[in-house]
Amino acid sequence: MLNIGGLTQGIVIDHIAVGGAMKIYEYLNLDDMDCSVAIIKNARSNKMGRKDIIKIENSFDIDIDVLGVLDHNITINIIEDGVIKEKRNPKLPEKVTNILKCKNPRCITSIEQELKHVFKLTDREKGVYRCIYCEQAFKKN
Amino acid sequence: MKHIISPLDLSVSELDEILDLAENIIQDPKKYANVCHGKKLATLFYEPSTRTRLSFEAAMLNLGGSVLGFSSADSSSAAKGESVADTIRVISGYADICAMRHPKEGAPLVASKYSSIPVINAGDGGHNHPTQTLTDLLTIKQLKGRLNNLTVGLCGDLKFGRTVHSLINALVRYENISFVLISPEELRLPTYIREEVLDANHITYKEVNVLEEVLPELDILYMTRVQKERFFNEEDYIRLKDSFILDKKKMEYAKPDMLVLHPLPRVNEISTEIDGDPRAVYFKQAKFGVYVRMALMMKLLEVEVC
Numbered sequence: 001m002l003n004i005g006g007l008t009q010g011i012v013i014d015h016i017a018v019g020g021a022m023k024i025y026e027y028l029n030l031d032d033m034d035c036s037v038a039i040i041k042n043a044r045s046n047k048m049g050r051k052d053i054i055k056i057e058n059s060f061d062i063d064i065d066v067l068g069v070l071d072h073n074i075t076i077n078i079i080e081d082g083v084i085k086e087k088r089n090p091k092l093p094e095k096v097t098n099i100l101k102c103k104n105p106r107c108i109t110s111i112e113q114e115l116k117h118v119f120k121l122t123d124r125e126k127g128v129y130r131c132i133y134c135e136q137a138f139k140k141n
Numbered sequence: 142m143k144h145i146i147s148p149l150d151l152s153v154s155e156l157d158e159i160l161d162l163a164e165n166i167i168q169d170p171k172k173y174a175n176v177c178h179g180k181k182l183a184t185l186f187y188e189p190s191t192r193t194r195l196s197f198e199a200a201m202l203n204l205g206g207s208v209l210g211f212s213s214a215d216s217s218s219a220a221k222g223e224s225v226a227d228t229i230r231v232i233s234g235y236a237d238i239c240a241m242r243h244p245k246e247g248a249p250l251v252a253s254k255y256s257s258i259p260v261i262n263a264g265d266g267g268h269n270h271p272t273q274t275l276t277d278l279l280t281i282k283q284l285k286g287r288l289n290n291l292t293v294g295l296c297g298d299l300k301f302g303r304t305v306h307s308l309i310n311a312l313v314r315y316e317n318i319s320f321v322l323i324s325p326e327e328l329r330l331p332t333y334i335r336e337e338v339l340d341a342n343h344i345t346y347k348e349v350n351v352l353e354e355v356l357p358e359l360d361i362l363y364m365t366r367v368q369k370e371r372f373f374n375e376e377d378y379i380r381l382k383d384s385f386i387l388d389k390k391k392m393e394y395a396k397p398d399m400l401v402l403h404p405l406p407r408v409n410e411i412s413t414e415i416d417g418d419p420r421a422v423y424f425k426q427a428k429f430g431v432y433v434r435m436a437l438m439m440k441l442l443e444v445e446v447c
Contacts, residue, residue: 106266108245112224115251122337133247134268137333 010035011062012077013054018042020071021052027070027099028062035059048073065090069099069119072127094121100129100138107134143441144253144260148274148311155440156278156311163279163429163436170203173435176444177206183236184210185228185252186263187219187243192405192427193263193272197240200434204444209236214244226255233257238442240272241265259441267301273404274307275437276430281361283429284400284422289316292358296323296385297365297410299330304404305365306331309338319345321355325381328367352385356394362387364403364410364423388412395420402426 016024021039030037036057045051056062064076068090078086100119102109109115109131119129119138129138145151151159166173182201186194189212198208211217218228225243229252232239239256241249242263249262264270282288293312295305299322309330312318320339322330329348339346349355356362364387369378387401392415395401403411403423415421438444 104246106244106246106268108225108243108247108251108265111245112226112251114224114226131247133250134266135246 006082007055007057007079008082010055010057010059010079012079013056013067014051014075014077015045015048016052016054016074017048017071018050018052021054024054024067024070024074028067030054030056033059064088065093066096066099068092068127069096069129092121092124092127095119096129102131102134102136103139104131104134104136107131107136109133142257142259144249144256144262145271145437145441146250146253146260146262147269148271148307150271153314156275159275159433159436159440160279160282162439163275163432164283166432166435167283167429170432172446173204173439175205176439176446177201177204177442180204180206180238180442180444181236182206182208182210182438183232183239183258184208184212184263185217185232185239185241185243186210186212187214187217187241187248189213190242190264192430193242193270194240196427196430197261197263197272197434199431200438203431204435204438206237210239225251228252229256229260238438261437261441264303267303268306270303270307270404272430272434272437273304274311275433276426277304277308277363277402277404278311279429279433280402280422280426281400284425285360288312289318291315291317291360292319292321294321294323294355294359294362295330295365296352296362296387298328298367298381299324299365300328301368302365305363306334308363309334313338313342313344320347321359322346322348323350323352323355323385324348325350325385327377327381352387353391353394356391356399357396359395359399362395362399362401364401364407366403366406366408366410386410386412387415389414389418392418392420 038055040053042050043053076088077084097116097118101117118132120132122128122130184194201208225248233256238259240261240263243265246266246268249265253260299305367381399420401421
């Protein structure tokens with residue numbers, strides 16, 4: 001098994017659905033951050049079978065709830081002095097602006113580039129977000 | 142100030158008030174002939190429409206007001222690339238109320254956020270069409286005498302048919318409503334409406350693909366056109382457009398007091414041979430559309446009869 005060293009300080013984004021790590025990496029602009037980042041894909045998981053994990057060293061400045069919009073099953077571990085100081089499950093925000101993009105070609109946002117893409121949470125249990133304009137559900141893939 | 146973007150923007154009591162007012166107008170239209178004197182309706186139609194635009198205009202003229210507007214995107218500043226937000230901000234200075242039809246879903250909602258006059262959604266793509274829903278409800282109430290205890294058959298394009306989606310949303314708020322969803326596999330009601338509207342409200346429904354089998358059960362049969370403009374692919378349109386045609390033979394299975402509604406225009410899904418059948422009420426329905434729009438505009442403009 002691939003071995004990646006543990007963090008002393010930082011954040012572990014765990015239980016990411018397989019294949020989702022790169023999207024989260026891009027969304028968080030981790031490419032631009034001046035810290036070590038490890039992306040682990042297809043890791044074995046008792047809970048999920050397979051999962052992705054992202055480890056970010058020495059950085060805590062991340063909007064955790066927004067991550068729940070992208071994948072509502074993820075968990076976030078805050079690591080300090082080499083131990084898990086806090087485990088968090090993101091709470092889904094009621095409304096998100098310019099985080100998700102409406103892909104419906106019939107939506108007004110498809111022709112008016114200036115419009116903000118606003119999504120509302122319509123099913124907390126399933127983590128369903130709908131565009132406020134056309135009401136189409138956001139599909140992750 | 143209130144806008145009507147979705148049929149759910151009106152509470153059941155507001156809806157009932159509008160339907161009651163529409164029924165009063167039907168009884169005595171002369172009484173309302175000048176209540177909107179000096180008021181202007183702007184009809185902002187970014188895609189073609191006959192019935193909806195003319196019924197809005199007729200409604201405002203019947204109330205003694207006047208109308209202005211455009212009837213296609215080509216004849217508006219949208220052709221120059223103006224945004225909906227900018228257009229409505231300008232129109233707000235020209236008129237007292239506006240009705241907007243747009244091919245893109247959500248355009249009237251965008252307009253309502255920037256408007257200083259009431260915006261009525263006159264149809265946004267395959268999404269909502271609240272005044273058609275009001276028309277449908279008034280037709281059922283007038284001719285059936287109730288909006289509860291009904292088995293409603295919805296037939297044709299249930300996937301893209303905005304009138305069907307809006308009607309379902311409105312009817313589930315009344316007691317003891319059940320639906321029979323009659324469509325080809327490809328044009329079935331979207332899952333989210335089944336789950337979030339029908340299942341969430343514990344509404345009884347079934348999905349079938351043969352019309353005559355279920356006709357004897359229905360109090361209302363709501364027919365819809367398979368709309369060419371909703372397809373990306375012409376082959377799919379040609380294959381599905383003739384599905385579920387209602388004719389004289391099929392009407393023999395229906396109850397003697399079942400009503401046939403259709404938002405119009407029809408293509409060939411209702412044979413002209415049943416136009417004379419008293420159960421075929423789609424032309425009356427189109428007329429009710431004017432009365433209900435009169436009532437709605439009066440409410441939005443807060444106009445009272447002296």
